[in-house]
Amino acid sequence: MRKPGMPLILLLVGVSCILASDSVQTNSSEKEDKFPLTLSRGWGDDLYWIQTYEEALYRSKTTNKPLMIIHHLEDCPHSQALKKVFSENNEIQKLAEQFVMINFIYETPDKHLYPDGQYVPRILFVDPSLTVRADITGRYSNRLYAYEPSDINLLISNMKKALKMLKPEL
Amino acid sequence: MRKPGMPLILLLVGVSCILASDSVQTNSSEKEDKFPLTLSRGWGDDLYWIQTYEEALYRSKTTNKPLMIIHHLEDCPHSQALKKVFSENNEIQKLAEQFVMINFIYETPDKHLYPDGQYVPRILFVDPSLTVRADITGRYSNRLYAYEPSDINLLISNMKKALKMLKPEL
Numbered sequence: 001m002r003k004p005g006m007p008l009i010l011l012l013v014g015v016s017c018i019l020a021s022d023s024v025q026t027n028s029s030e031k032e033d034k035f036p037l038t039l040s041r042g043w044g045d046d047l048y049w050i051q052t053y054e055e056a057l058y059r060s061k062t063t064n065k066p067l068m069i070i071h072h073l074e075d076c077p078h079s080q081a082l083k084k085v086f087s088e089n090n091e092i093q094k095l096a097e098q099f100v101m102i103n104f105i106y107e108t109p110d111k112h113l114y115p116d117g118q119y120v121p122r123i124l125f126v127d128p129s130l131t132v133r134a135d136i137t138g139r140y141s142n143r144l145y146a147y148e149p150s151d152i153n154l155l156i157s158n159m160k161k162a163l164k165m166l167k168p169e170l
Numbered sequence: 171m172r173k174p175g176m177p178l179i180l181l182l183v184g185v186s187c188i189l190a191s192d193s194v195q196t197n198s199s200e201k202e203d204k205f206p207l208t209l210s211r212g213w214g215d216d217l218y219w220i221q222t223y224e225e226a227l228y229r230s231k232t233t234n235k236p237l238m239i240i241h242h243l244e245d246c247p248h249s250q251a252l253k254k255v256f257s258e259n260n261e262i263q264k265l266a267e268q269f270v271m272i273n274f275i276y277e278t279p280d281k282h283l284y285p286d287g288q289y290v291p292r293i294l295f296v297d298p299s300l301t302v303r304a305d306i307t308g309r310y311s312n313r314l315y316a317y318e319p320s321d322i323n324l325l326i327s328n329m330k331k332a333l334k335m336l337k338p339e340l
Contacts, residue, residue, distance in 0.1 A: 036208040036215035045206035051221055055276040106225040 017076030017120045041103055043070060044087050049101050053110065056102045060128045063100065066162045067126040069113060070103040078148070079121045085149040092152070095159045116144050123147055123155065125162035136161055187246030187290045211273055213240060214257050219271050223280065226272040230298045233270065236332045237296040239283060240273040248318070249291045255319040262322070265329045286314050293317055293325065295332035306331055 039049035050056040060067040072079035086092055107118055112132045114122075122145045125133040136158045137144040138151055147155050209219035220226040230237040242249035256262055277288050282302045284292075292315045295303040306328045307314040308321055317325050 036210050037219055039207040039209055039221075049207055051209075052274065052276050052278065053222070054279060058276075104222065106222050106228075108222065109224060 017073050017078055039103075041072075041074065041105070042083050042087060043072075043103050044093050044096060044101075047093065047096050047101050049103065051102075053102065053104075053108045056100050057126070057130060060100045060126060061130060064128045064165070065098060065100050066128060066133075066165065068096065068099040068101055068159070068162070069124045069126065070101075071105075071107070071113075071118075071122040071124075072103060072120045073105055076120055081149045082121045082147055085152050086155075089152060089156075091156055092159070095156065095163075098163055099159070116142075119143055119146060121146060123158075125158070127162075127166045129166055131166055133162055133166075187243055187248055209273075211242075211244065211275070212253050212257060213242075213273050214263050214266060214271075217263065217266050217271050219273065221272075223272065223274075223278045226270050227296070227300060230270045230296060231300060234298045234335070235268060235270050236298060236303075236335065238266065238269040238271055238329070238332070239294045239296065240271075241275075241277070241283075241288075241292040241294075242273060242290045243275055246290055251319045252291045252317055255322050256325075259322060259326075261326055262329070265326065265333075268333055269329070286312075289313055289316060291316060293328075295328070297332075297336045299336055301336055303332055303336075 038045065039051060040047060043049075050059060056067050056069070059065070072083065074080075107114065113124060115124075115132070115134050122143070123138075124145050125136050127133055134144075138147045138154060138158075140146050208215065209221060210217060213219075220229060226237050226239070229235070242253065244250075277284065283294060285294075285302070285304050292313070293308075294315050295306050297303055304314075308317045308328075309324060310316050
């Protein structure tokens with residue numbers, strides 16, 4: 001018997017890949033396709049991508065630009081689909097220039113970067129005050145920071161929201 | 171008066187750049203030259219380069235390959251000169267395939283990675299047991315982990331030394 005009021009978290013969304021999944025085999029020609037490895041990893045070759053989390057935090061703080069962190073996996077079809085839309089959308093690419101950009105295919109030890117789990121694709125914003133903008137979410141209640149390709153306009157609006165910095169409380 | 175036996179550390183070597191130096195101006199065409207940014211940053215485009223320190227440590231431990239960490243700066247002429255020799259030397263590039271490779275233009279918070287200071291270029295090896303091989307040094311007493319282009323054979327011999335793993339003490 002189910003207790004009254006007990007929430008049913010059964011909504012299954014398409015945006016879920018297990019981190020470090022190796023379910024999709026790489027083919028033999030992939031080495032040639034992938035090299036040299038880029039810091040953009042296909043999310044926008046004309047953007048300036050930061051390598052390390054520490055540098056990203058430092059740059060956000062010192063340049064007063066918000067930080068946009070994309071967690072993804074190269075063999076995750078949901079990540080791939082979002083990446084295609086993201087990299088081909090001019091408004092997104094233009095907006096991204098106003099951010100310190102970093103993308104990870106590997107989790108960092110900072111638990112603030114997985115407030116509701118280590119799934120991909122997952123997009124988080126960090127204010128230059130180094131506060132994670134946990135309030136800027138997508139539309140899936142069980143994976144708050146996930147986006148599908150069809151959510152691109154919500155992502156654009158969330159990027160604009162992130163550009164409005166947090167004000168310190170008086 | 172100098173105390174007897176007090177070591178004179180006055181040897182000045184050419185391999186020293188201050189981290190985050192901006193003494194060399196970038197020219198206007200550099201944006202076009204640099205993009206897309208690569209993880210190799212010119213140290214070997216055919217090698218598999220890791221992005222984050224955490225992933226590098228994980229991969230070293232799980233694959234039982236030693237980790238080779240190169241700290242450098244893109245506007246440091248000593249780093250550039252070493253990179254040219256490193257990337258064009260077939261023996262180095264072949265040896266590098268037996269390592270987990272990472273290069274940083276930004277310091278990590280792990281103080282084990284700067285046993286004698288934060289200079290560049292600086293090359294450190296980490297054993298798959300996650301022990302920094304502080305014993306594998308170059309030939310400059312004041313910057314133990316620095317190499318000049320003319321030290322390439324010493325670097326090759328040090329890579330071979332790093333491939334001989336540490337054995338746990340019985």
